[in-house]
Amino acid sequence: MPHTQAVEMGRTERRTRGVGRIRSAGAAVAVGSTSVHFTAAAVTARGLRRVADESVLLELGSAMDVHGDIPAPTVAELIATLQRFATLAAELGVGDVTFVGTEPLRRAANGHAVAAAVRAATGRPLHLLTHEEEALLSLYGVLRGRLPAVDTLVVDIGGGSSEYVLARREGPPAIHVVRTGAARLTEAAVHHDPPTRDEFDALRAEARRRLAAAAEMHPRRAILVGGTATNLLRVVADGRAFRTLSRRRLALAVGALERESAAALAQRCALRPQRARILAGGAALVEAFLERYGLSSAAVSQASIREGTILAVARAGDAWRERLPGLVAGG
Numbered sequence: 001m002p003h004t005q006a007v008e009m010g011r012t013e014r015r016t017r018g019v020g021r022i023r024s025a026g027a028a029v030a031v032g033s034t035s036v037h038f039t040a041a042a043v044t045a046r047g048l049r050r051v052a053d054e055s056v057l058l059e060l061g062s063a064m065d066v067h068g069d070i071p072a073p074t075v076a077e078l079i080a081t082l083q084r085f086a087t088l089a090a091e092l093g094v095g096d097v098t099f100v101g102t103e104p105l106r107r108a109a110n111g112h113a114v115a116a117a118v119r120a121a122t123g124r125p126l127h128l129l130t131h132e133e134e135a136l137l138s139l140y141g142v143l144r145g146r147l148p149a150v151d152t153l154v155v156d157i158g159g160g161s162s163e164y165v166l167a168r169r170e171g172p173p174a175i176h177v178v179r180t181g182a183a184r185l186t187e188a189a190v191h192h193d194p195p196t197r198d199e200f201d202a203l204r205a206e207a208r209r210r211l212a213a214a215a216e217m218h219p220r221r222a223i224l225v226g227g228t229a230t231n232l233l234r235v236v237a238d239g240r241a242f243r244t245l246s247r248r249r250l251a252l253a254v255g256a257l258e259r260e261s262a263a264a265l266a267q268r269c270a271l272r273p274q275r276a277r278i279l280a281g282g283a284a285l286v287e288a289f290l291e292r293y294g295l296s297s298a299a300v301s302q303a304s305i306r307e308g309t310i311l312a313v314a315r316a317g318d319a320w321r322e323r324l325p326g327l328v329a330g331g
Contacts, residue, residue, distance in 0.1 A: 025094035028309035029085050031101040033061025033159025033183055038085040039306040040094045043314045047144055048307050052092055056081050057274055060104035061160040061183055069110040079121045086122055098309050099126040102134055103160035131177040134305055135163035136328050138225050139173060141308030142301050145330050153219035157228040157285050159183035166217045176215045182228045185281030193261050195280045203281055207288035214292050222298035228282035229300045234269040246297035254283050
């Protein structure tokens with residue numbers, strides 16, 4: 001592994017008991033602004049059961065912001081990471097692996113060239129997702145193609161952008177995007193570790209400004225997906241298995257982020273320091289979403305675009321992108 005990579009998490013144990021009858025298995029890798037994340041899962045009658053999960057920090061979004069594209073050394077690291085994950089999928093016996101690219105590759109001037117280089121090196125396509133596809137995959141991972149009992153807001157706060165979808169009891173989902181995420185917001189406003197009160201005020205003001213023009217909708221509940229939400233829960237969990245971020249818990253998380261350095265948070269919460277550093281912007285965005293839509297709390301789901309991708313490929317094969325809107329609608 002190249003020396004600049006940082007492995008954030010690695011769990012590759014096989015699990016074969018207690019997962020129901022296995023119908024198929026699959027793996028997906030999401031190339032994001034902060035990390036390149038691998039998940040392998042068994043597809044059962046009950047849904048999905050993870051068998052492996054691993055993340056490597058490459059911070060492609062930061063590299064792209066500095067250079068305007070993904071530099072050649074970083075492309076080489078990305079390819080090496082994807083090759084290793086493809087090998088891992090084969091060793092786990094979960095079948096082929098699907099690569100999907102999100103915000104940094106959408107913005108990078110050489111995004112399509114990077115995708116071509118990945119295909120040449122691995123023999124597999126790197127699918128550059130649109131904002132709409134990314135949002136639909138998150139929604140599919142959470143709801144598994146089922147209609148919600150009440151109108152539900154699903155929010156994925158990434159490193160470089162935030163997708164949000166209103167899943168409705170009737171009619172197609174409404175998909176929207178805020179063109180900032182936890183990393184980009186933090187990097188624009190925070191220059192101290194830990195962030196100062198003034199910096200948090202600036203984060204909140206910018207997050208509210210970004211959400212002021214958000215789509216008018218009236219969700220009855222919200223679900224947060226992705227690393228920002230799960231890591232904020234870890235900051236306040238204190239060993240307890242919380243599954244919701246209430247405004248009170250969010251305030252406790254912000255208090256911890258104001259008191260503790262990224263290194264201290266990383267050690268206490270078993271996070272990478274790079275992840276801990278960008279949680280300030282993530283917390284401001286979660287606050288802004290709850291305020292904008294008048295919600296007191298949001299559930300936190302472990303599902304992600306990776307789970308959505310695994311399910312979509314299992315049910316639609318190579319046509320998963322074309323069939324994705326229908327799959328999300330229960331087709």
